[in-house]
Structure formats: C-alpha cells, structure tokens
Amino acid sequence: MAANFWTSSHYKQLLDPDKVDVVQRLDKEKGLTLEEFRLIKIHMSLQIWKLALYVKVRQRVIATAITYLRRVYTRKSMTEYDPRLVAPTCLYLASKVEESTVQARLLVFYIKKMYAGASSSDEKYRFEIKDILEMEMKVLEALDYYLVVFHPYRPLLQLLQDAGITDLTQVAWGLVNDTYKMDLILIHPPHMIALACIYIACVLKDKDLTTWFEELRVDMNIVKNISMEILEFFEYCRPDSKGNILIPEDRINAALNKVAAKP
Template sequence: MARSFWRSSNYLEWLLDRQDVMIHRANDLKILGSEEEYQKVMLFFTDVIQAFGKSVEVRQQVIATALVYFKRFYSRNSFKTIDPWLMAPSCLFLASKVEEFGVVSQKNLMTSCRNVVHSHYLIYFPDGYGYPYRAQDVLECEFILLEAMDCSLVVFHPYRPLVQFCDELRPQMHEYADVLLERAWWLVNDSFRTDVCLHYPPYIIALGCLQLAVVIISSNPDLLIGSVNISSSSFMNSSLSISSNKHGYFGHQTQSTVNPSLVADRWFSELNVDMERVLEISRHLLSLYDLWRRFDELAEMPNILLKKLPRPVIQSPHTSQNYQSGNSVNPTGCNSTSATQSSNLSSGTQQQTHGGSMVVPSGTGAVGTGSSSGATGTVGSIHNMPDHQTQQQQRSMTSSSQPRMHPQGGGMQHMGVR
C-alpha cells in the first residue's frame, strides 16, 4: 500500500468529478427514472454486501473496501454490464485479499451468499433457484473488476484520520471524547452508503462526520449521561463507590462542564481546510438519512429490481449434463462469432483429415507439413502423416483458434454479463 495518500492511486485516479460520474450514470437514470431511485438501488446493495461480509465474518475495513470497489465499478459502468448480485461477492472477495485479511474460502463465500439470499432476499429470485452464481463466476467477475479499476486497488479510509482528530480533541472534550469517537465512527460507516468516497479525500470525510457528531452530541446530552452511568456502574455497586458518593465525588459526574460545540468551533477554526467541502459531507449524510427514512425496501425494491432494472436470464443449477454438453457460452458476453468460426475451423479440419492424411486445399499458398523430414508441401498436394501427428495438429489448430469458453450448457446467455 502507498504510504502517502497524495501519491496513491486513490488520490491520483479515483477522486472523480461528479459531472463525469453522472454522464456514465445516464443510461441507468433513464431506466430507473430518477437519481433517487438510483441511490435506493445502491443503498440496497450496500446492505447486501454488508450482510455477505458479516456472514463470512470479515473485518469492517474489508467491507468498506468492498463497498468502494462496488461504487468505483458502477461509477463507470451501467447496471446492465454486470449483475450487481454477482459483483457484490466479487468485490468482497477481492477486498479480503487487498486488506490482507486472508483469502476468503470460495466455498464458504458462496455458501454464505446462498444462505443470506435464502434468508433475506429470496423474493428477488422468483425463478425458485435461489442464488444462481458459482465460485467460477465470482473469479471471472473479479478479473473484470480488476480491469475496470485498472488494478488501482489502494483505498484510504476515513477511520485513521478520524481517530487522530479525536485524539487531538480528547484533552479539551474530557468526558465527551469517547462518545464523540463512537458517534463519528458510526457516521463514517454510513458515509459508504453515499458517493462521498468517490469525490472527497478521506480526511475531509472524517472532518464532516466529526462535525455532524458534535451536533448530535450537543443536541442529545442524554448520550453522555448514559455512557457515564454505564462506565461507573461497576464502581457504584462497590463499597468504595458508596463511600465516595457520600462525599459527593460522583454527584456532579453527569453534569458536563464542557460545551462540545464551543470546543469544536474553536478547533475547526484553526484548521487549514475548506470548510465548505466539510459541510458538503454533512449535507450528503443528512440527505442519506432523509432518503433512508422514506425508503420502504420491501415495497419498492421488488418493483425496481424485477421490473425496471434489466436482469440476465437465470438458468437452472448446473448438473453433470451441463458440463458434458458440447455447447458453451462466452463469459465475457461477446457475440458468438468467434466461437462459430472456431467450430467451423475444427469441423473443416476434420473433413480434410481422413485415414491419417491431411489434404491441403487448392488455391492456398504453400503449407508446411508435419512430416519428420521437414519438407514443405505444394498447393493441392496430399501428404501422408502418422495418425498421432494428425491428431496433435488438429488439437493445436482447434485450441489456438477457439477462445476459452464458460462451462455452461444450452447456449444460453451468461448470467452475470449482459
């Protein structure tokens, strides 16, 4: 990982302009109808990634990196490119490697995805097959994700600067310090449900969350009283605390002598930052909470995901017959022209080869044969070749011309790529 944020790909390549993001988002907005509907879809799949991450028991930083990857991909691609249901575990799988958490077992990941979908999201798979993707699909999608991000995998999160800012405020905040860090940390987690990770550096996001946390604490003094009562409950039950209470040592603990708003205003005034950008973070979070309050997932998301948003054709779970069938589908979603040409080439080679002899059709240039003498053949000549050399030649010609195919049968469209 880069030591400096200012030299990392996070700053140099992935602080995007909002107008550019909206240009790439135009097709999805036409389908969904509005920016609010788009944000509801992103909010929904943020919850999906969070549920997948909790199921495989990864750290919060791994989930945060996966959310950033998810937003990066769809900031330059439409939902029609890759099914978000496939991109979600792919981002989580890649993030576990980048954050050095340890490679998540593919079997455990897919089992967790199926269990989470069966428990909470089965309504979005009306075909009855449940979660349709396999580990091979996630591995292929991982390479597509790497290509889309140009292998720029370094992500700087607001957590570290937030802890540093709270440490600076601790001597002045006194009893508010721990509550402030806790509330600001929750706000940072919620910030990944917005687009701020695409437009602002992490220290600006941390400052915006810190400012909003100060407002929350100032308007809800009961938060401090509850934390003080919890922290001192063990002492209050002891004889030492009882005797101390008689002398009034705990009598004024719940009465704060610090005004967090004044301390924060003084501290923010000494910073050399653009406060307008800090306020933009707060506005993004307030807009998120307003949308969250009006968002009815069970009532709205089935209509959006099943009717508005294009979905690939879901096929039945793979069986041994699927793998034995000769038909296969290109996982990249490209048209099957190259596959048809390669099959024609293979069939043409078989027609030309008979009884251990290869026929070089007329009208072509001189062709080298597979004979041990190394002599070159002329146009229209027939060269006798051993059977094993003929078979090797056919396999090499077929494998060199035919692209790598996906082991799915029936000639159906791939589930993840549309």
C-alpha cells in the same frame, strides 16, 4: 503503516460530484432512473454489509468492497455487471487486497445461507464459485486494477485524539460507516469525510469544537457541505425506529429487473 494519499491512485481518481451519480447509457436505455440507480447502490452496499457480518471480516474490508462497487458503477452499466454478483465479488476482492482473504467457497456458502428464504427474487442472488471468480477478473478490469483505497477511519481516530474527544469515537465511527451508503468516498479525501463526521458528531452530542475547527487549515465550507450531504441522505431514506435503513423490496426488485431483463 506509512502511506501517502496524495500520491495514490485513489487521490488521482477522485471524481467530481456530478460525475458520480450518472446512470450509464445502457441502463438508461433499459429505463433505469437515477433514483432507482441510487437505490440499487444503497441496497447493494447493505447487502455487502450483511454478507460481511456472516464471513466476519474487518470494517475496512467492507469499506473497500463498497468503494469498489461504487467505482465499478461509475464506469460500467448494471446491465452488463449484475449488481447481485458484483457485490459479493467486490467483497471477495477487497478481502484479498485488505489481506483478510475470504475463500470464495465460504462466500458462496454464506450467500446461499443468507438467501435461504428462497423467494423467487432471492434466487437471483445465488451464484457459484466460478461466477465469482469470473466476475472478479471483470471487476479488476473495470477498476483498472486500482485497488488501494484510503478510508476515513484512520484520520478519524487521529483527529478525534487531537481534538480530545475520543469519547465521541463510536458516534463518529458509526457516521463514517454510514458514509459508505453514499458515494462520498469517491469524491472527497478521507480526512474531509472524517472531519464532516466529527462535525456532525459534535452537533449530535452537543460538543463545542469551534476553537479546534477554526485552527484547522481546511475549508470549513466543504466540511459543512459534506455534513449536509450526509444529513440529506438520512432525510432521503429515513431510518426506522431501530436506525435501520429499509428500502422497499418491490422497488429494488423492479429496478433490478429492469437492468436484468434481456432485450
């Protein structure tokens, strides 16, 4: 499908790194720290992921949904936009945009199924259809109706092919999946993220791609910096022995309670 990232709203809305991880004023007043803010974003990305596994959508739907979520919180506070509702709504909207519509009814059903364990904190994740539809409009507005997202998956495949390392597809793809636990998609053009993932994949699988990289017309320092950021993310929230990222539930609940608390 023909497309041009450089004339898209996505490109025009790329942000400076220091504009991304900023706690909104309202949240700050509620005492939300930057670290908690980050944790909530990671946690909610994982929630979208989980839900998507239930409703069975393609990866790009998840990616778009998480991008929406992260974009929303560069502009709006968590106090006003409850992350627990925004996350499924983003998935719902993304499914429409990416043309694999998931019915809201279905989403609500799976959400209820997911949190069937029903601890008191999980209660707060349960929403009705009307909540999602209502939030959809708010999210659309928060996104300023800019809905098109370019993901690194497409350039990734192209680049892997050109470099002749299609055997690394799975590793690199996994890494791109991991980048959605960060805000990279709001900062860098997709091909740079893809390159960073290939760069890491080469290190992981010990492939020498020096000649290929040096002929690319890109600033390798930026590629390295993105790669470093990805590694630093893993350093920050160390995955367990199964490779899953676990965030202490009490910390998340504490953080969410902060923004949920009515003044």
